[in-house]
Amino acid sequence: MKASAPGKLNVTLACGAPDERGYHPLRTVFMAVDLREEVAIAPAPAWSVRTRMLSETGQELALPQELLELPTNANLAVKAAKAVLREAGIESAAALTITKRVPVAGGMAGGSADAAAAIVATAATFGVKGDWQQLARTLGADVPFALAGNAALGTVYGDHLFPVPACRRHWVFACANGAGLSTPTVFKRFDQLPRPTHPSWVLPATSLRPLEGQLGEALIDPDPRRLAGMMFNDLQAAAVAERGALAEVIEAATSAGALCAQVSGSGPTVVALAPDGESGRRIAAKLQKLDSVARAIVTQGPALGARIEGK
Numbered sequence: 467m468k469a470s471a472p473g474k475l476n477v478t479l480a481c482g483a484p485d486e487r488g489y490h491p492l493r494t495v496f497m498a499v500d501l502r503e504e505v506a507i508a509p510a511p512a513w514s515v516r517t518r519m520l521s522e523t524g525q526e527l528a529l530p531q532e533l534l535e536l537p538t539n540a541n542l543a544v545k546a547a548k549a550v551l552r553e554a555g556i557e558s559a560a561a562l563t564i565t566k567r568v569p570v571a572g573g574m575a576g577g578s579a580d581a582a583a584a585i586v587a588t589a590a591t592f593g594v595k596g597d598w599q600q601l602a603r604t605l606g607a608d609v610p611f612a613l614a615g616n617a618a619l620g621t622v623y624g625d626h627l628f629p630v631p632a633c634r635r636h637w638v639f640a641c642a643n644g645a646g647l648s649t650p651t652v653f654k655r656f657d658q659l660p661r662p663t664h665p666s667w668v669l670p671a672t673s674l675r676p677l678e679g680q681l682g683e684a685l686i687d688p689d690p691r692r693l694a695g696m697m698f699n700d701l702q703a704a705a706v707a708e709r710g711a712l713a714e715v716i717e718a719a720t721s722a723g724a725l726c727a728q729v730s731g732s733g734p735t736v737v738a739l740a741p742d743g744e745s746g747r748r749i750a751a752k753l754q755k756l757d758s759v760a761r762a763i764v765t766q767g768p769a770l771g772a773r774i775e776g777k
């Protein structure tokens with residue numbers, strides 16, 4: 467059985483002060499995009515993973531070193547498959563084949579999409595039924611959204627979701643050259659910077675509170691300019707402090723016609739909202755020329771969550 471799950475961007479990301487566990491409460495609007503990870507799974511005598519990476523045009527790309535060196539047991543898709551089998555009381559191992567299309571650069575939750583696709587593929591292969599949101603949460607804060615897809619407000623750590631309607635738009639992702647940014651390092655840097663202030667509707671809340679007012683309206687407004695005016699990422703200043711070149715990418719995207727450009731998640735990928743597909747391709751071509759950009763990709767979102775793709 468084969469399943470797929472989408473990469474994501476954060477349209478807005480409000481971050482609060484760390485709690486007693488050292489984790490930061492988040493209030494974020496996620497949007498899933500058309501770049502999809504695929505996980506095929508078959509029962510096998512021992513656990514194994516084969517991974518390949520494809521460009522958006524289907525060309526085989528070299529796998530980054532960190533993925534080549536990842537032990538099978540540390541692979542989030544394997545952990546997800548094991549968790550489903552454990553919950554169902556099934557003793558079996560499986561062979562996984564992962565086809566990646568979400569850039570590994572960071573900030574787009576490709577690893578979480580692998581886990582979400584693995585949950586769905588494992589459940590289908592072994593005939594297990596369940597509501598997987600809770601299990602997804604135990605694997606990582608972005609896994610529930612990769613399962614759910616479309617657009618959603620994430621509260622608590624971004625892992626408790628309220629679906630929200632949203633218009634489809636064109637998005638340009640600029641993946642950074644060089645190493646990724648460490649998520650804990652970006653959060654630590656965030657704590658050293660002045661805390662951002664927000665109107666009350668974007669405050670990070672550990673309580674479950676649905677999306678209110680203007681942002682919800684902007685998400686369904688056919689004119690993308692309204693949404694562009696509301697996008698923000700509290701982690702951006704910290705990511706830029708760690709990686710100065712990101713400021714240049716944001717600036718270049720905006721001067722190439724992006725309605726808004728910001729760091730995606732904790733970076734180092736930058737995401738830009740394009741007025742339309744043709745402008746998106748023009749923005750991507752300009753970003754592609756920057757030394758600090760490895761790949762610039764135009765895609766669309768919202769996109770469906772994790773789903774079966776057949777055998």
Ligand code: C5P
Binds near residue numbers: 607653
């Ligand atoms: O979720 P993930 O395991 O990638 O998080 C890695 C680290 O990033 C955490 O151990 C924590 O230090 C930091 N983090 C945080 N607040 C969050 C998510 C992650 O402080 N909401």
